Amino acid sequence: MGKLIDENGIRLDGRRWDEIRPITIEIGVIKNADGSAYIEFGKNKIIAAVYGPREAHPKHLALPDKAIVRCRYHMAPFSTEERKSPQPSRREIEISLVLRRAMESAIFLEEYPRSIIDVFVEVLQSDGGSRCASITAVSAALADSGISMRDLVVGCAVGKIDGQIVLDLSDYEDKEGEGDMPVAYMPNLDKIVLLQFDGIFSEEEFKKAIDLAILGNKKVYEILKKALIEKYFSMVDEK
Amino acid sequence: MVLVRTKVLPGDLLHDSYQGQPPPHTYKLGNKLFSLKVGLVEIEGKEVKLIPLAGPYIPRVNDFVIGKIIDFDAFSWDVDINSIYTAHLPAQDVFGRDFSPQTHSLTSQFKVGDILAAKIVSYDRTKDPVLTVRDHGLGKIINGEPVKLSPSKIPRLIGKKGSMAKIIESKTKTKLIIGQNGIIIVQGPSEGIVLAAKAIRLIEEKAHVPSLTNMINDLLTKESG
Amino acid sequence: MSIKKSPIIENLRKTQMIELLSKEKRLDGRSLIDFRPIIIKVGVIQKSNGSAEVSIGNTKVVAGVKVETGSPFPDTPDQGLLVVNAEFLPFSSALIEPGPPDEDAIEVSRVVDRGIRESQMIDLNALVIETGKLVYCVFVDISILNMDGNIFDAAFLSAVSALLTTTFERKTVKGDGNIEVQKCKLPTRCIPISISSITIGDSILIDPTEEEESVQDSRLTLTFNDEGYLCAGQKGGSMGISREQLFKIVELSKAKAEELRVLVKKVIENAQI
Numbered sequence: 065m066g067k068l069i070d071e072n073g074i075r076l077d078g079r080r081w082d083e084i085r086p087i088t089i090e091i092g093v094i095k096n097a098d099g100s101a102y103i104e105f106g107k108n109k110i111i112a113a114v115y116g117p118r119e120a121h122p123k124h125l126a127l128p129d130k131a132i133v134r135c136r137y138h139m140a141p142f143s144t145e146e147r148k149s150p151q152p153s154r155r156e157i158e159i160s161l162v163l164r165r166a167m168e169s170a171i172f173l174e175e176y177p178r179s180i181i182d183v184f185v186e187v188l189q190s191d192g193g194s195r196c197a198s199i200t201a202v203s204a205a206l207a208d209s210g211i212s213m214r215d216l217v218v219g220c221a222v223g224k225i226d227g228q229i230v231l232d233l234s235d236y237e238d239k240e241g242e243g244d245m246p247v248a249y250m251p252n253l254d255k256i257v258l259l260q261f262d263g264i265f266s267e268e269e270f271k272k273a274i275d276l277a278i279l280g281n282k283k284v285y286e287i288l289k290k291a292l293i294e295k296y297f298s299m300v301d302e303k
Numbered sequence: 304m305v306l307v308r309t310k311v312l313p314g315d316l317l318h319d320s321y322q323g324q325p326p327p328h329t330y331k332l333g334n335k336l337f338s339l340k341v342g343l344v345e346i347e348g349k350e351v352k353l354i355p356l357a358g359p360y361i362p363r364v365n366d367f368v369i370g371k372i373i374d375f376d377a378f379s380w381d382v383d384i385n386s387i388y389t390a391h392l393p394a395q396d397v398f399g400r401d402f403s404p405q406t407h408s409l410t411s412q413f414k415v416g417d418i419l420a421a422k423i424v425s426y427d428r429t430k431d432p433v434l435t436v437r438d439h440g441l442g443k444i445i446n447g448e449p450v451k452l453s454p455s456k457i458p459r460l461i462g463k464k465g466s467m468a469k470i471i472e473s474k475t476k477t478k479l480i481i482g483q484n485g486i487i488i489v490q491g492p493s494e495g496i497v498l499a500a501k502a503i504r505l506i507e508e509k510a511h512v513p514s515l516t517n518m519i520n521d522l523l524t525k526e527s528g
Numbered sequence: 529m530s531i532k533k534s535p536i537i538e539n540l541r542k543t544q545m546i547e548l549l550s551k552e553k554r555l556d557g558r559s560l561i562d563f564r565p566i567i568i569k570v571g572v573i574q575k576s577n578g579s580a581e582v583s584i585g586n587t588k589v590v591a592g593v594k595v596e597t598g599s600p601f602p603d604t605p606d607q608g609l610l611v612v613n614a615e616f617l618p619f620s621s622a623l624i625e626p627g628p629p630d631e632d633a634i635e636v637s638r639v640v641d642r643g644i645r646e647s648q649m650i651d652l653n654a655l656v657i658e659t660g661k662l663v664y665c666v667f668v669d670i671s672i673l674n675m676d677g678n679i680f681d682a683a684f685l686s687a688v689s690a691l692l693t694t695t696f697e698r699k700t701v702k703g704d705g706n707i708e709v710q711k712c713k714l715p716t717r718c719i720p721i722s723i724s725s726i727t728i729g730d731s732i733l734i735d736p737t738e739e740e741e742s743v744q745d746s747r748l749t750l751t752f753n754d755e756g757y758l759c760a761g762q763k764g765g766s767m768g769i770s771r772e773q774l775f776k777i778v779e780l781s782k783a784k785a786e787e788l789r790v791l792v793k794k795v796i797e798n799a800q801i
Contacts (some may be wrong), residue, residue, distance in 0.1 A: 094620075094673060095586045095674050095676070096586075096620065096674050096676070097619050097622075098359070107575070109572075109573070115619065115622055116387070117359060117387045118387060118622075119387070119388060141592065141594070141669035142573055142575065142576040142579065142593070142594055143573070145575060146596070147667050147669075150613060150615060170313075172330065175339075177428050177429070178388070184617065184618045184619040186619070186673075188572075189573050189574065189575050189576075207312065207313055207357075209358070209359075210341070210357030210358025210453075210455065212328065212339035212340060213339060213340075215313060215314030216312060216313050216314050251314070253314065292312055293312075296341050371536065373536050414539065415536060416539040444540070448544060449538050449540060
């Protein structure tokens with residue numbers, strides 16, 4: 065047997081191949097923002113907040129027929145094992161870009177012409193799968209702000225460790241394993257909106273990984289739904 | 304047909320064969336109708352109505368709004384109406400047809416930071432909203448305190464035929480000027496203002512609790528002694 | 529991040545604020561010398577050596593401490609390093625624009641840095657591994673999450689609470705050349721507390737909200753050590769302050785600092801580091 069999965073099929077942190085780490089989501093944590101959410105996903109601790117839609121400054125950024133989305137993914141200097149310089153790294157800039165693209169496919173941009181939607185993500189503590197945790201938090205923050213969205217977006221990674229496809233890699237599994245594949249997904253529309261991967265996957269493994277990622281995303285979706293309902297409907301009597 | 308009222312989240316399927324244009328806060332994919340918001344949906348036969356629980360104020364012509372002057376140039380004021388877009392109040396609307404930037408000073412009427420009640424005269428997706436103050440009950444507001452409420456919850460504050468607003472006004476001895484854009488001016492004695500603001504905060508938190516009217520009544524009766 | 533502009537406060541509210549001040553009251557119902565509710569949570573970031581999240585009313589900040597090794601400055605070969613850095617996160621206010629830290633963030637960093645340094649809270653001489661070559665560097669990073677006035681005191685409280693609960697692995701070279709690793713607390717000597725107030729006309733307001741700061745005449749941040757001595761101070765705002773007002777502020781702030789120190793002590797004791 066390998067070093068990351070034992071003979072009973074148990075991973076180093078006690079999970080089986082198809083289990084995700086514990087997740088908690090809290091909505092509305094930043095008072096000043098139009099929408100916000102805090103997610104703990106394994107050891108990840110991430111705040112996402114949304115301002116807008118608001119007037120685009122500078123004005124030439126604005127589009128006549130739809131809103132534009134700006135995204136900043138940033139890690140606090142104390143979020144990593146070694147102190148991270150406060151300046152944005154190339155990795156942070158790329159994640160900002162893929163998060164933005166994923167959200168653009170969900171937000172009903174045509175409803176807010178000539179405006180800008182600012183999405184800010186701050187990683188207070190990082191762990192494996194921080195971009196997937198971030199996208200879930202961003203989608204929670206957008207729903208909280210009341211910006212029109214075609215669907216919620218959730219994220220969950222899959223990967224390959226000890227030759228096996230497993231769900232939701234931890235930091236250590238990501239570093240020591242053979243492949244990592246972050247996937248973000250719109251569950252009602254059944255569309256993948258973020259996909260990146262590195263590592264070696266056979267065609268069969270790839271298909272298995274995607275199916276497992278979708279399964280994981282559906283689990284995250286249930287948790288996100290619960291958090292939104294908790295926040296908005298905890299007192300509503302349904303008739 | 305029975306009225307079905309359910310909570311919905313963005314992406315939830317509302318109807319699997321909906322005919323016609325999608326109602327506000329929903330969209331169609333083929334004949335399927337989906338929600339765009341966190342809200343409550345009422346489905347009665349083929350009628351679908353979605354009441355969002357959050358979201359920005361989208362201006363509509365003839366809406367009564369409360370705004371704040373944030374800037375001005377020689378010909379108009381810029382007014383923050385708590386929306387995506389800044390509204391404009393043309394100087395002509397205030398000074399009349401013979402307005403001339405040489406003879407009239409805009410600051411003689413409205414200064415930055417002033418609050419005004421206005422009506423939206425024009426707005427579409429390509430142009431910012433334009434306001435007027437030339438009607439009864441419009442113009443500068445010189446006393447009271449501004450309080451914010453999510454624009455989607457304004458109907459709850461007003462209540463059926465204004466019932467909720469009336470309860471708050473009579474129990475706190477205040478007057479409420481309610482803008483559709485989520486800004487309310489509370490006028491009256493300062494203890495009354497504090498209490499009315501408390502009631503508005505309660506509506507913000509519990510807007511969709513059916514027993515809200517009773518809760519407001521309890522709060523106001525208890526606190527006003 | 530840089531602050532683009534100050535909020536435009538409604539003239540109605542301004543008038544009411546001034547009127548209330550003449551009756552020694554504030555818009556949120558507080559007396560002039562009261563703080564808003566303060567919540568301090570320590571140990572919130574497990575990957576840091578020490579951390580604290582502090583809320584003062586709606587103002588919210590989080591500080592994380594990292595202890596790493598590095599070279600000392602040539603002029604202080606026998607001292608460890610202390611680096612304080614503050615950032616206004618772009619979601620902390622609608623008025624913030626992304627960009628490099630501007631003068632406001634730098635002022636917060638420097639005011640917190642001076643308060644900690646001048647109170648001699650940390651025994652930097654005890655952070656030397658090898659004189660002139662290797663010392664411990666204590667990085668205090670402060671992220672401002674939500675802005676509603678009095679960022680200085682929230683940042684200071686979070687930095688101090690994080691430092692007081694910081695633990696790190698101390699390496700000592702023993703006589704036989706072996707390295708011994710020991711988990712220990714930072715060598716601290718006292719609990720410095722900063723108190724900020726503003727003046728509006730003749731009134732002195734402790735712990736101002738953002739709304740109050742937007743009409744301030746002047747601002748003053750004072751830092752006190754355990755004995756109640758002043759150890760750092762910074763005036764802000766663009767108007768002058770009279771000698772009498774200044775003395776009054778020192779008197780009020782000193783008493784407040786004592787109250788806050790009791791609160792911090794309680795939090796640290798309960799944390800049981």
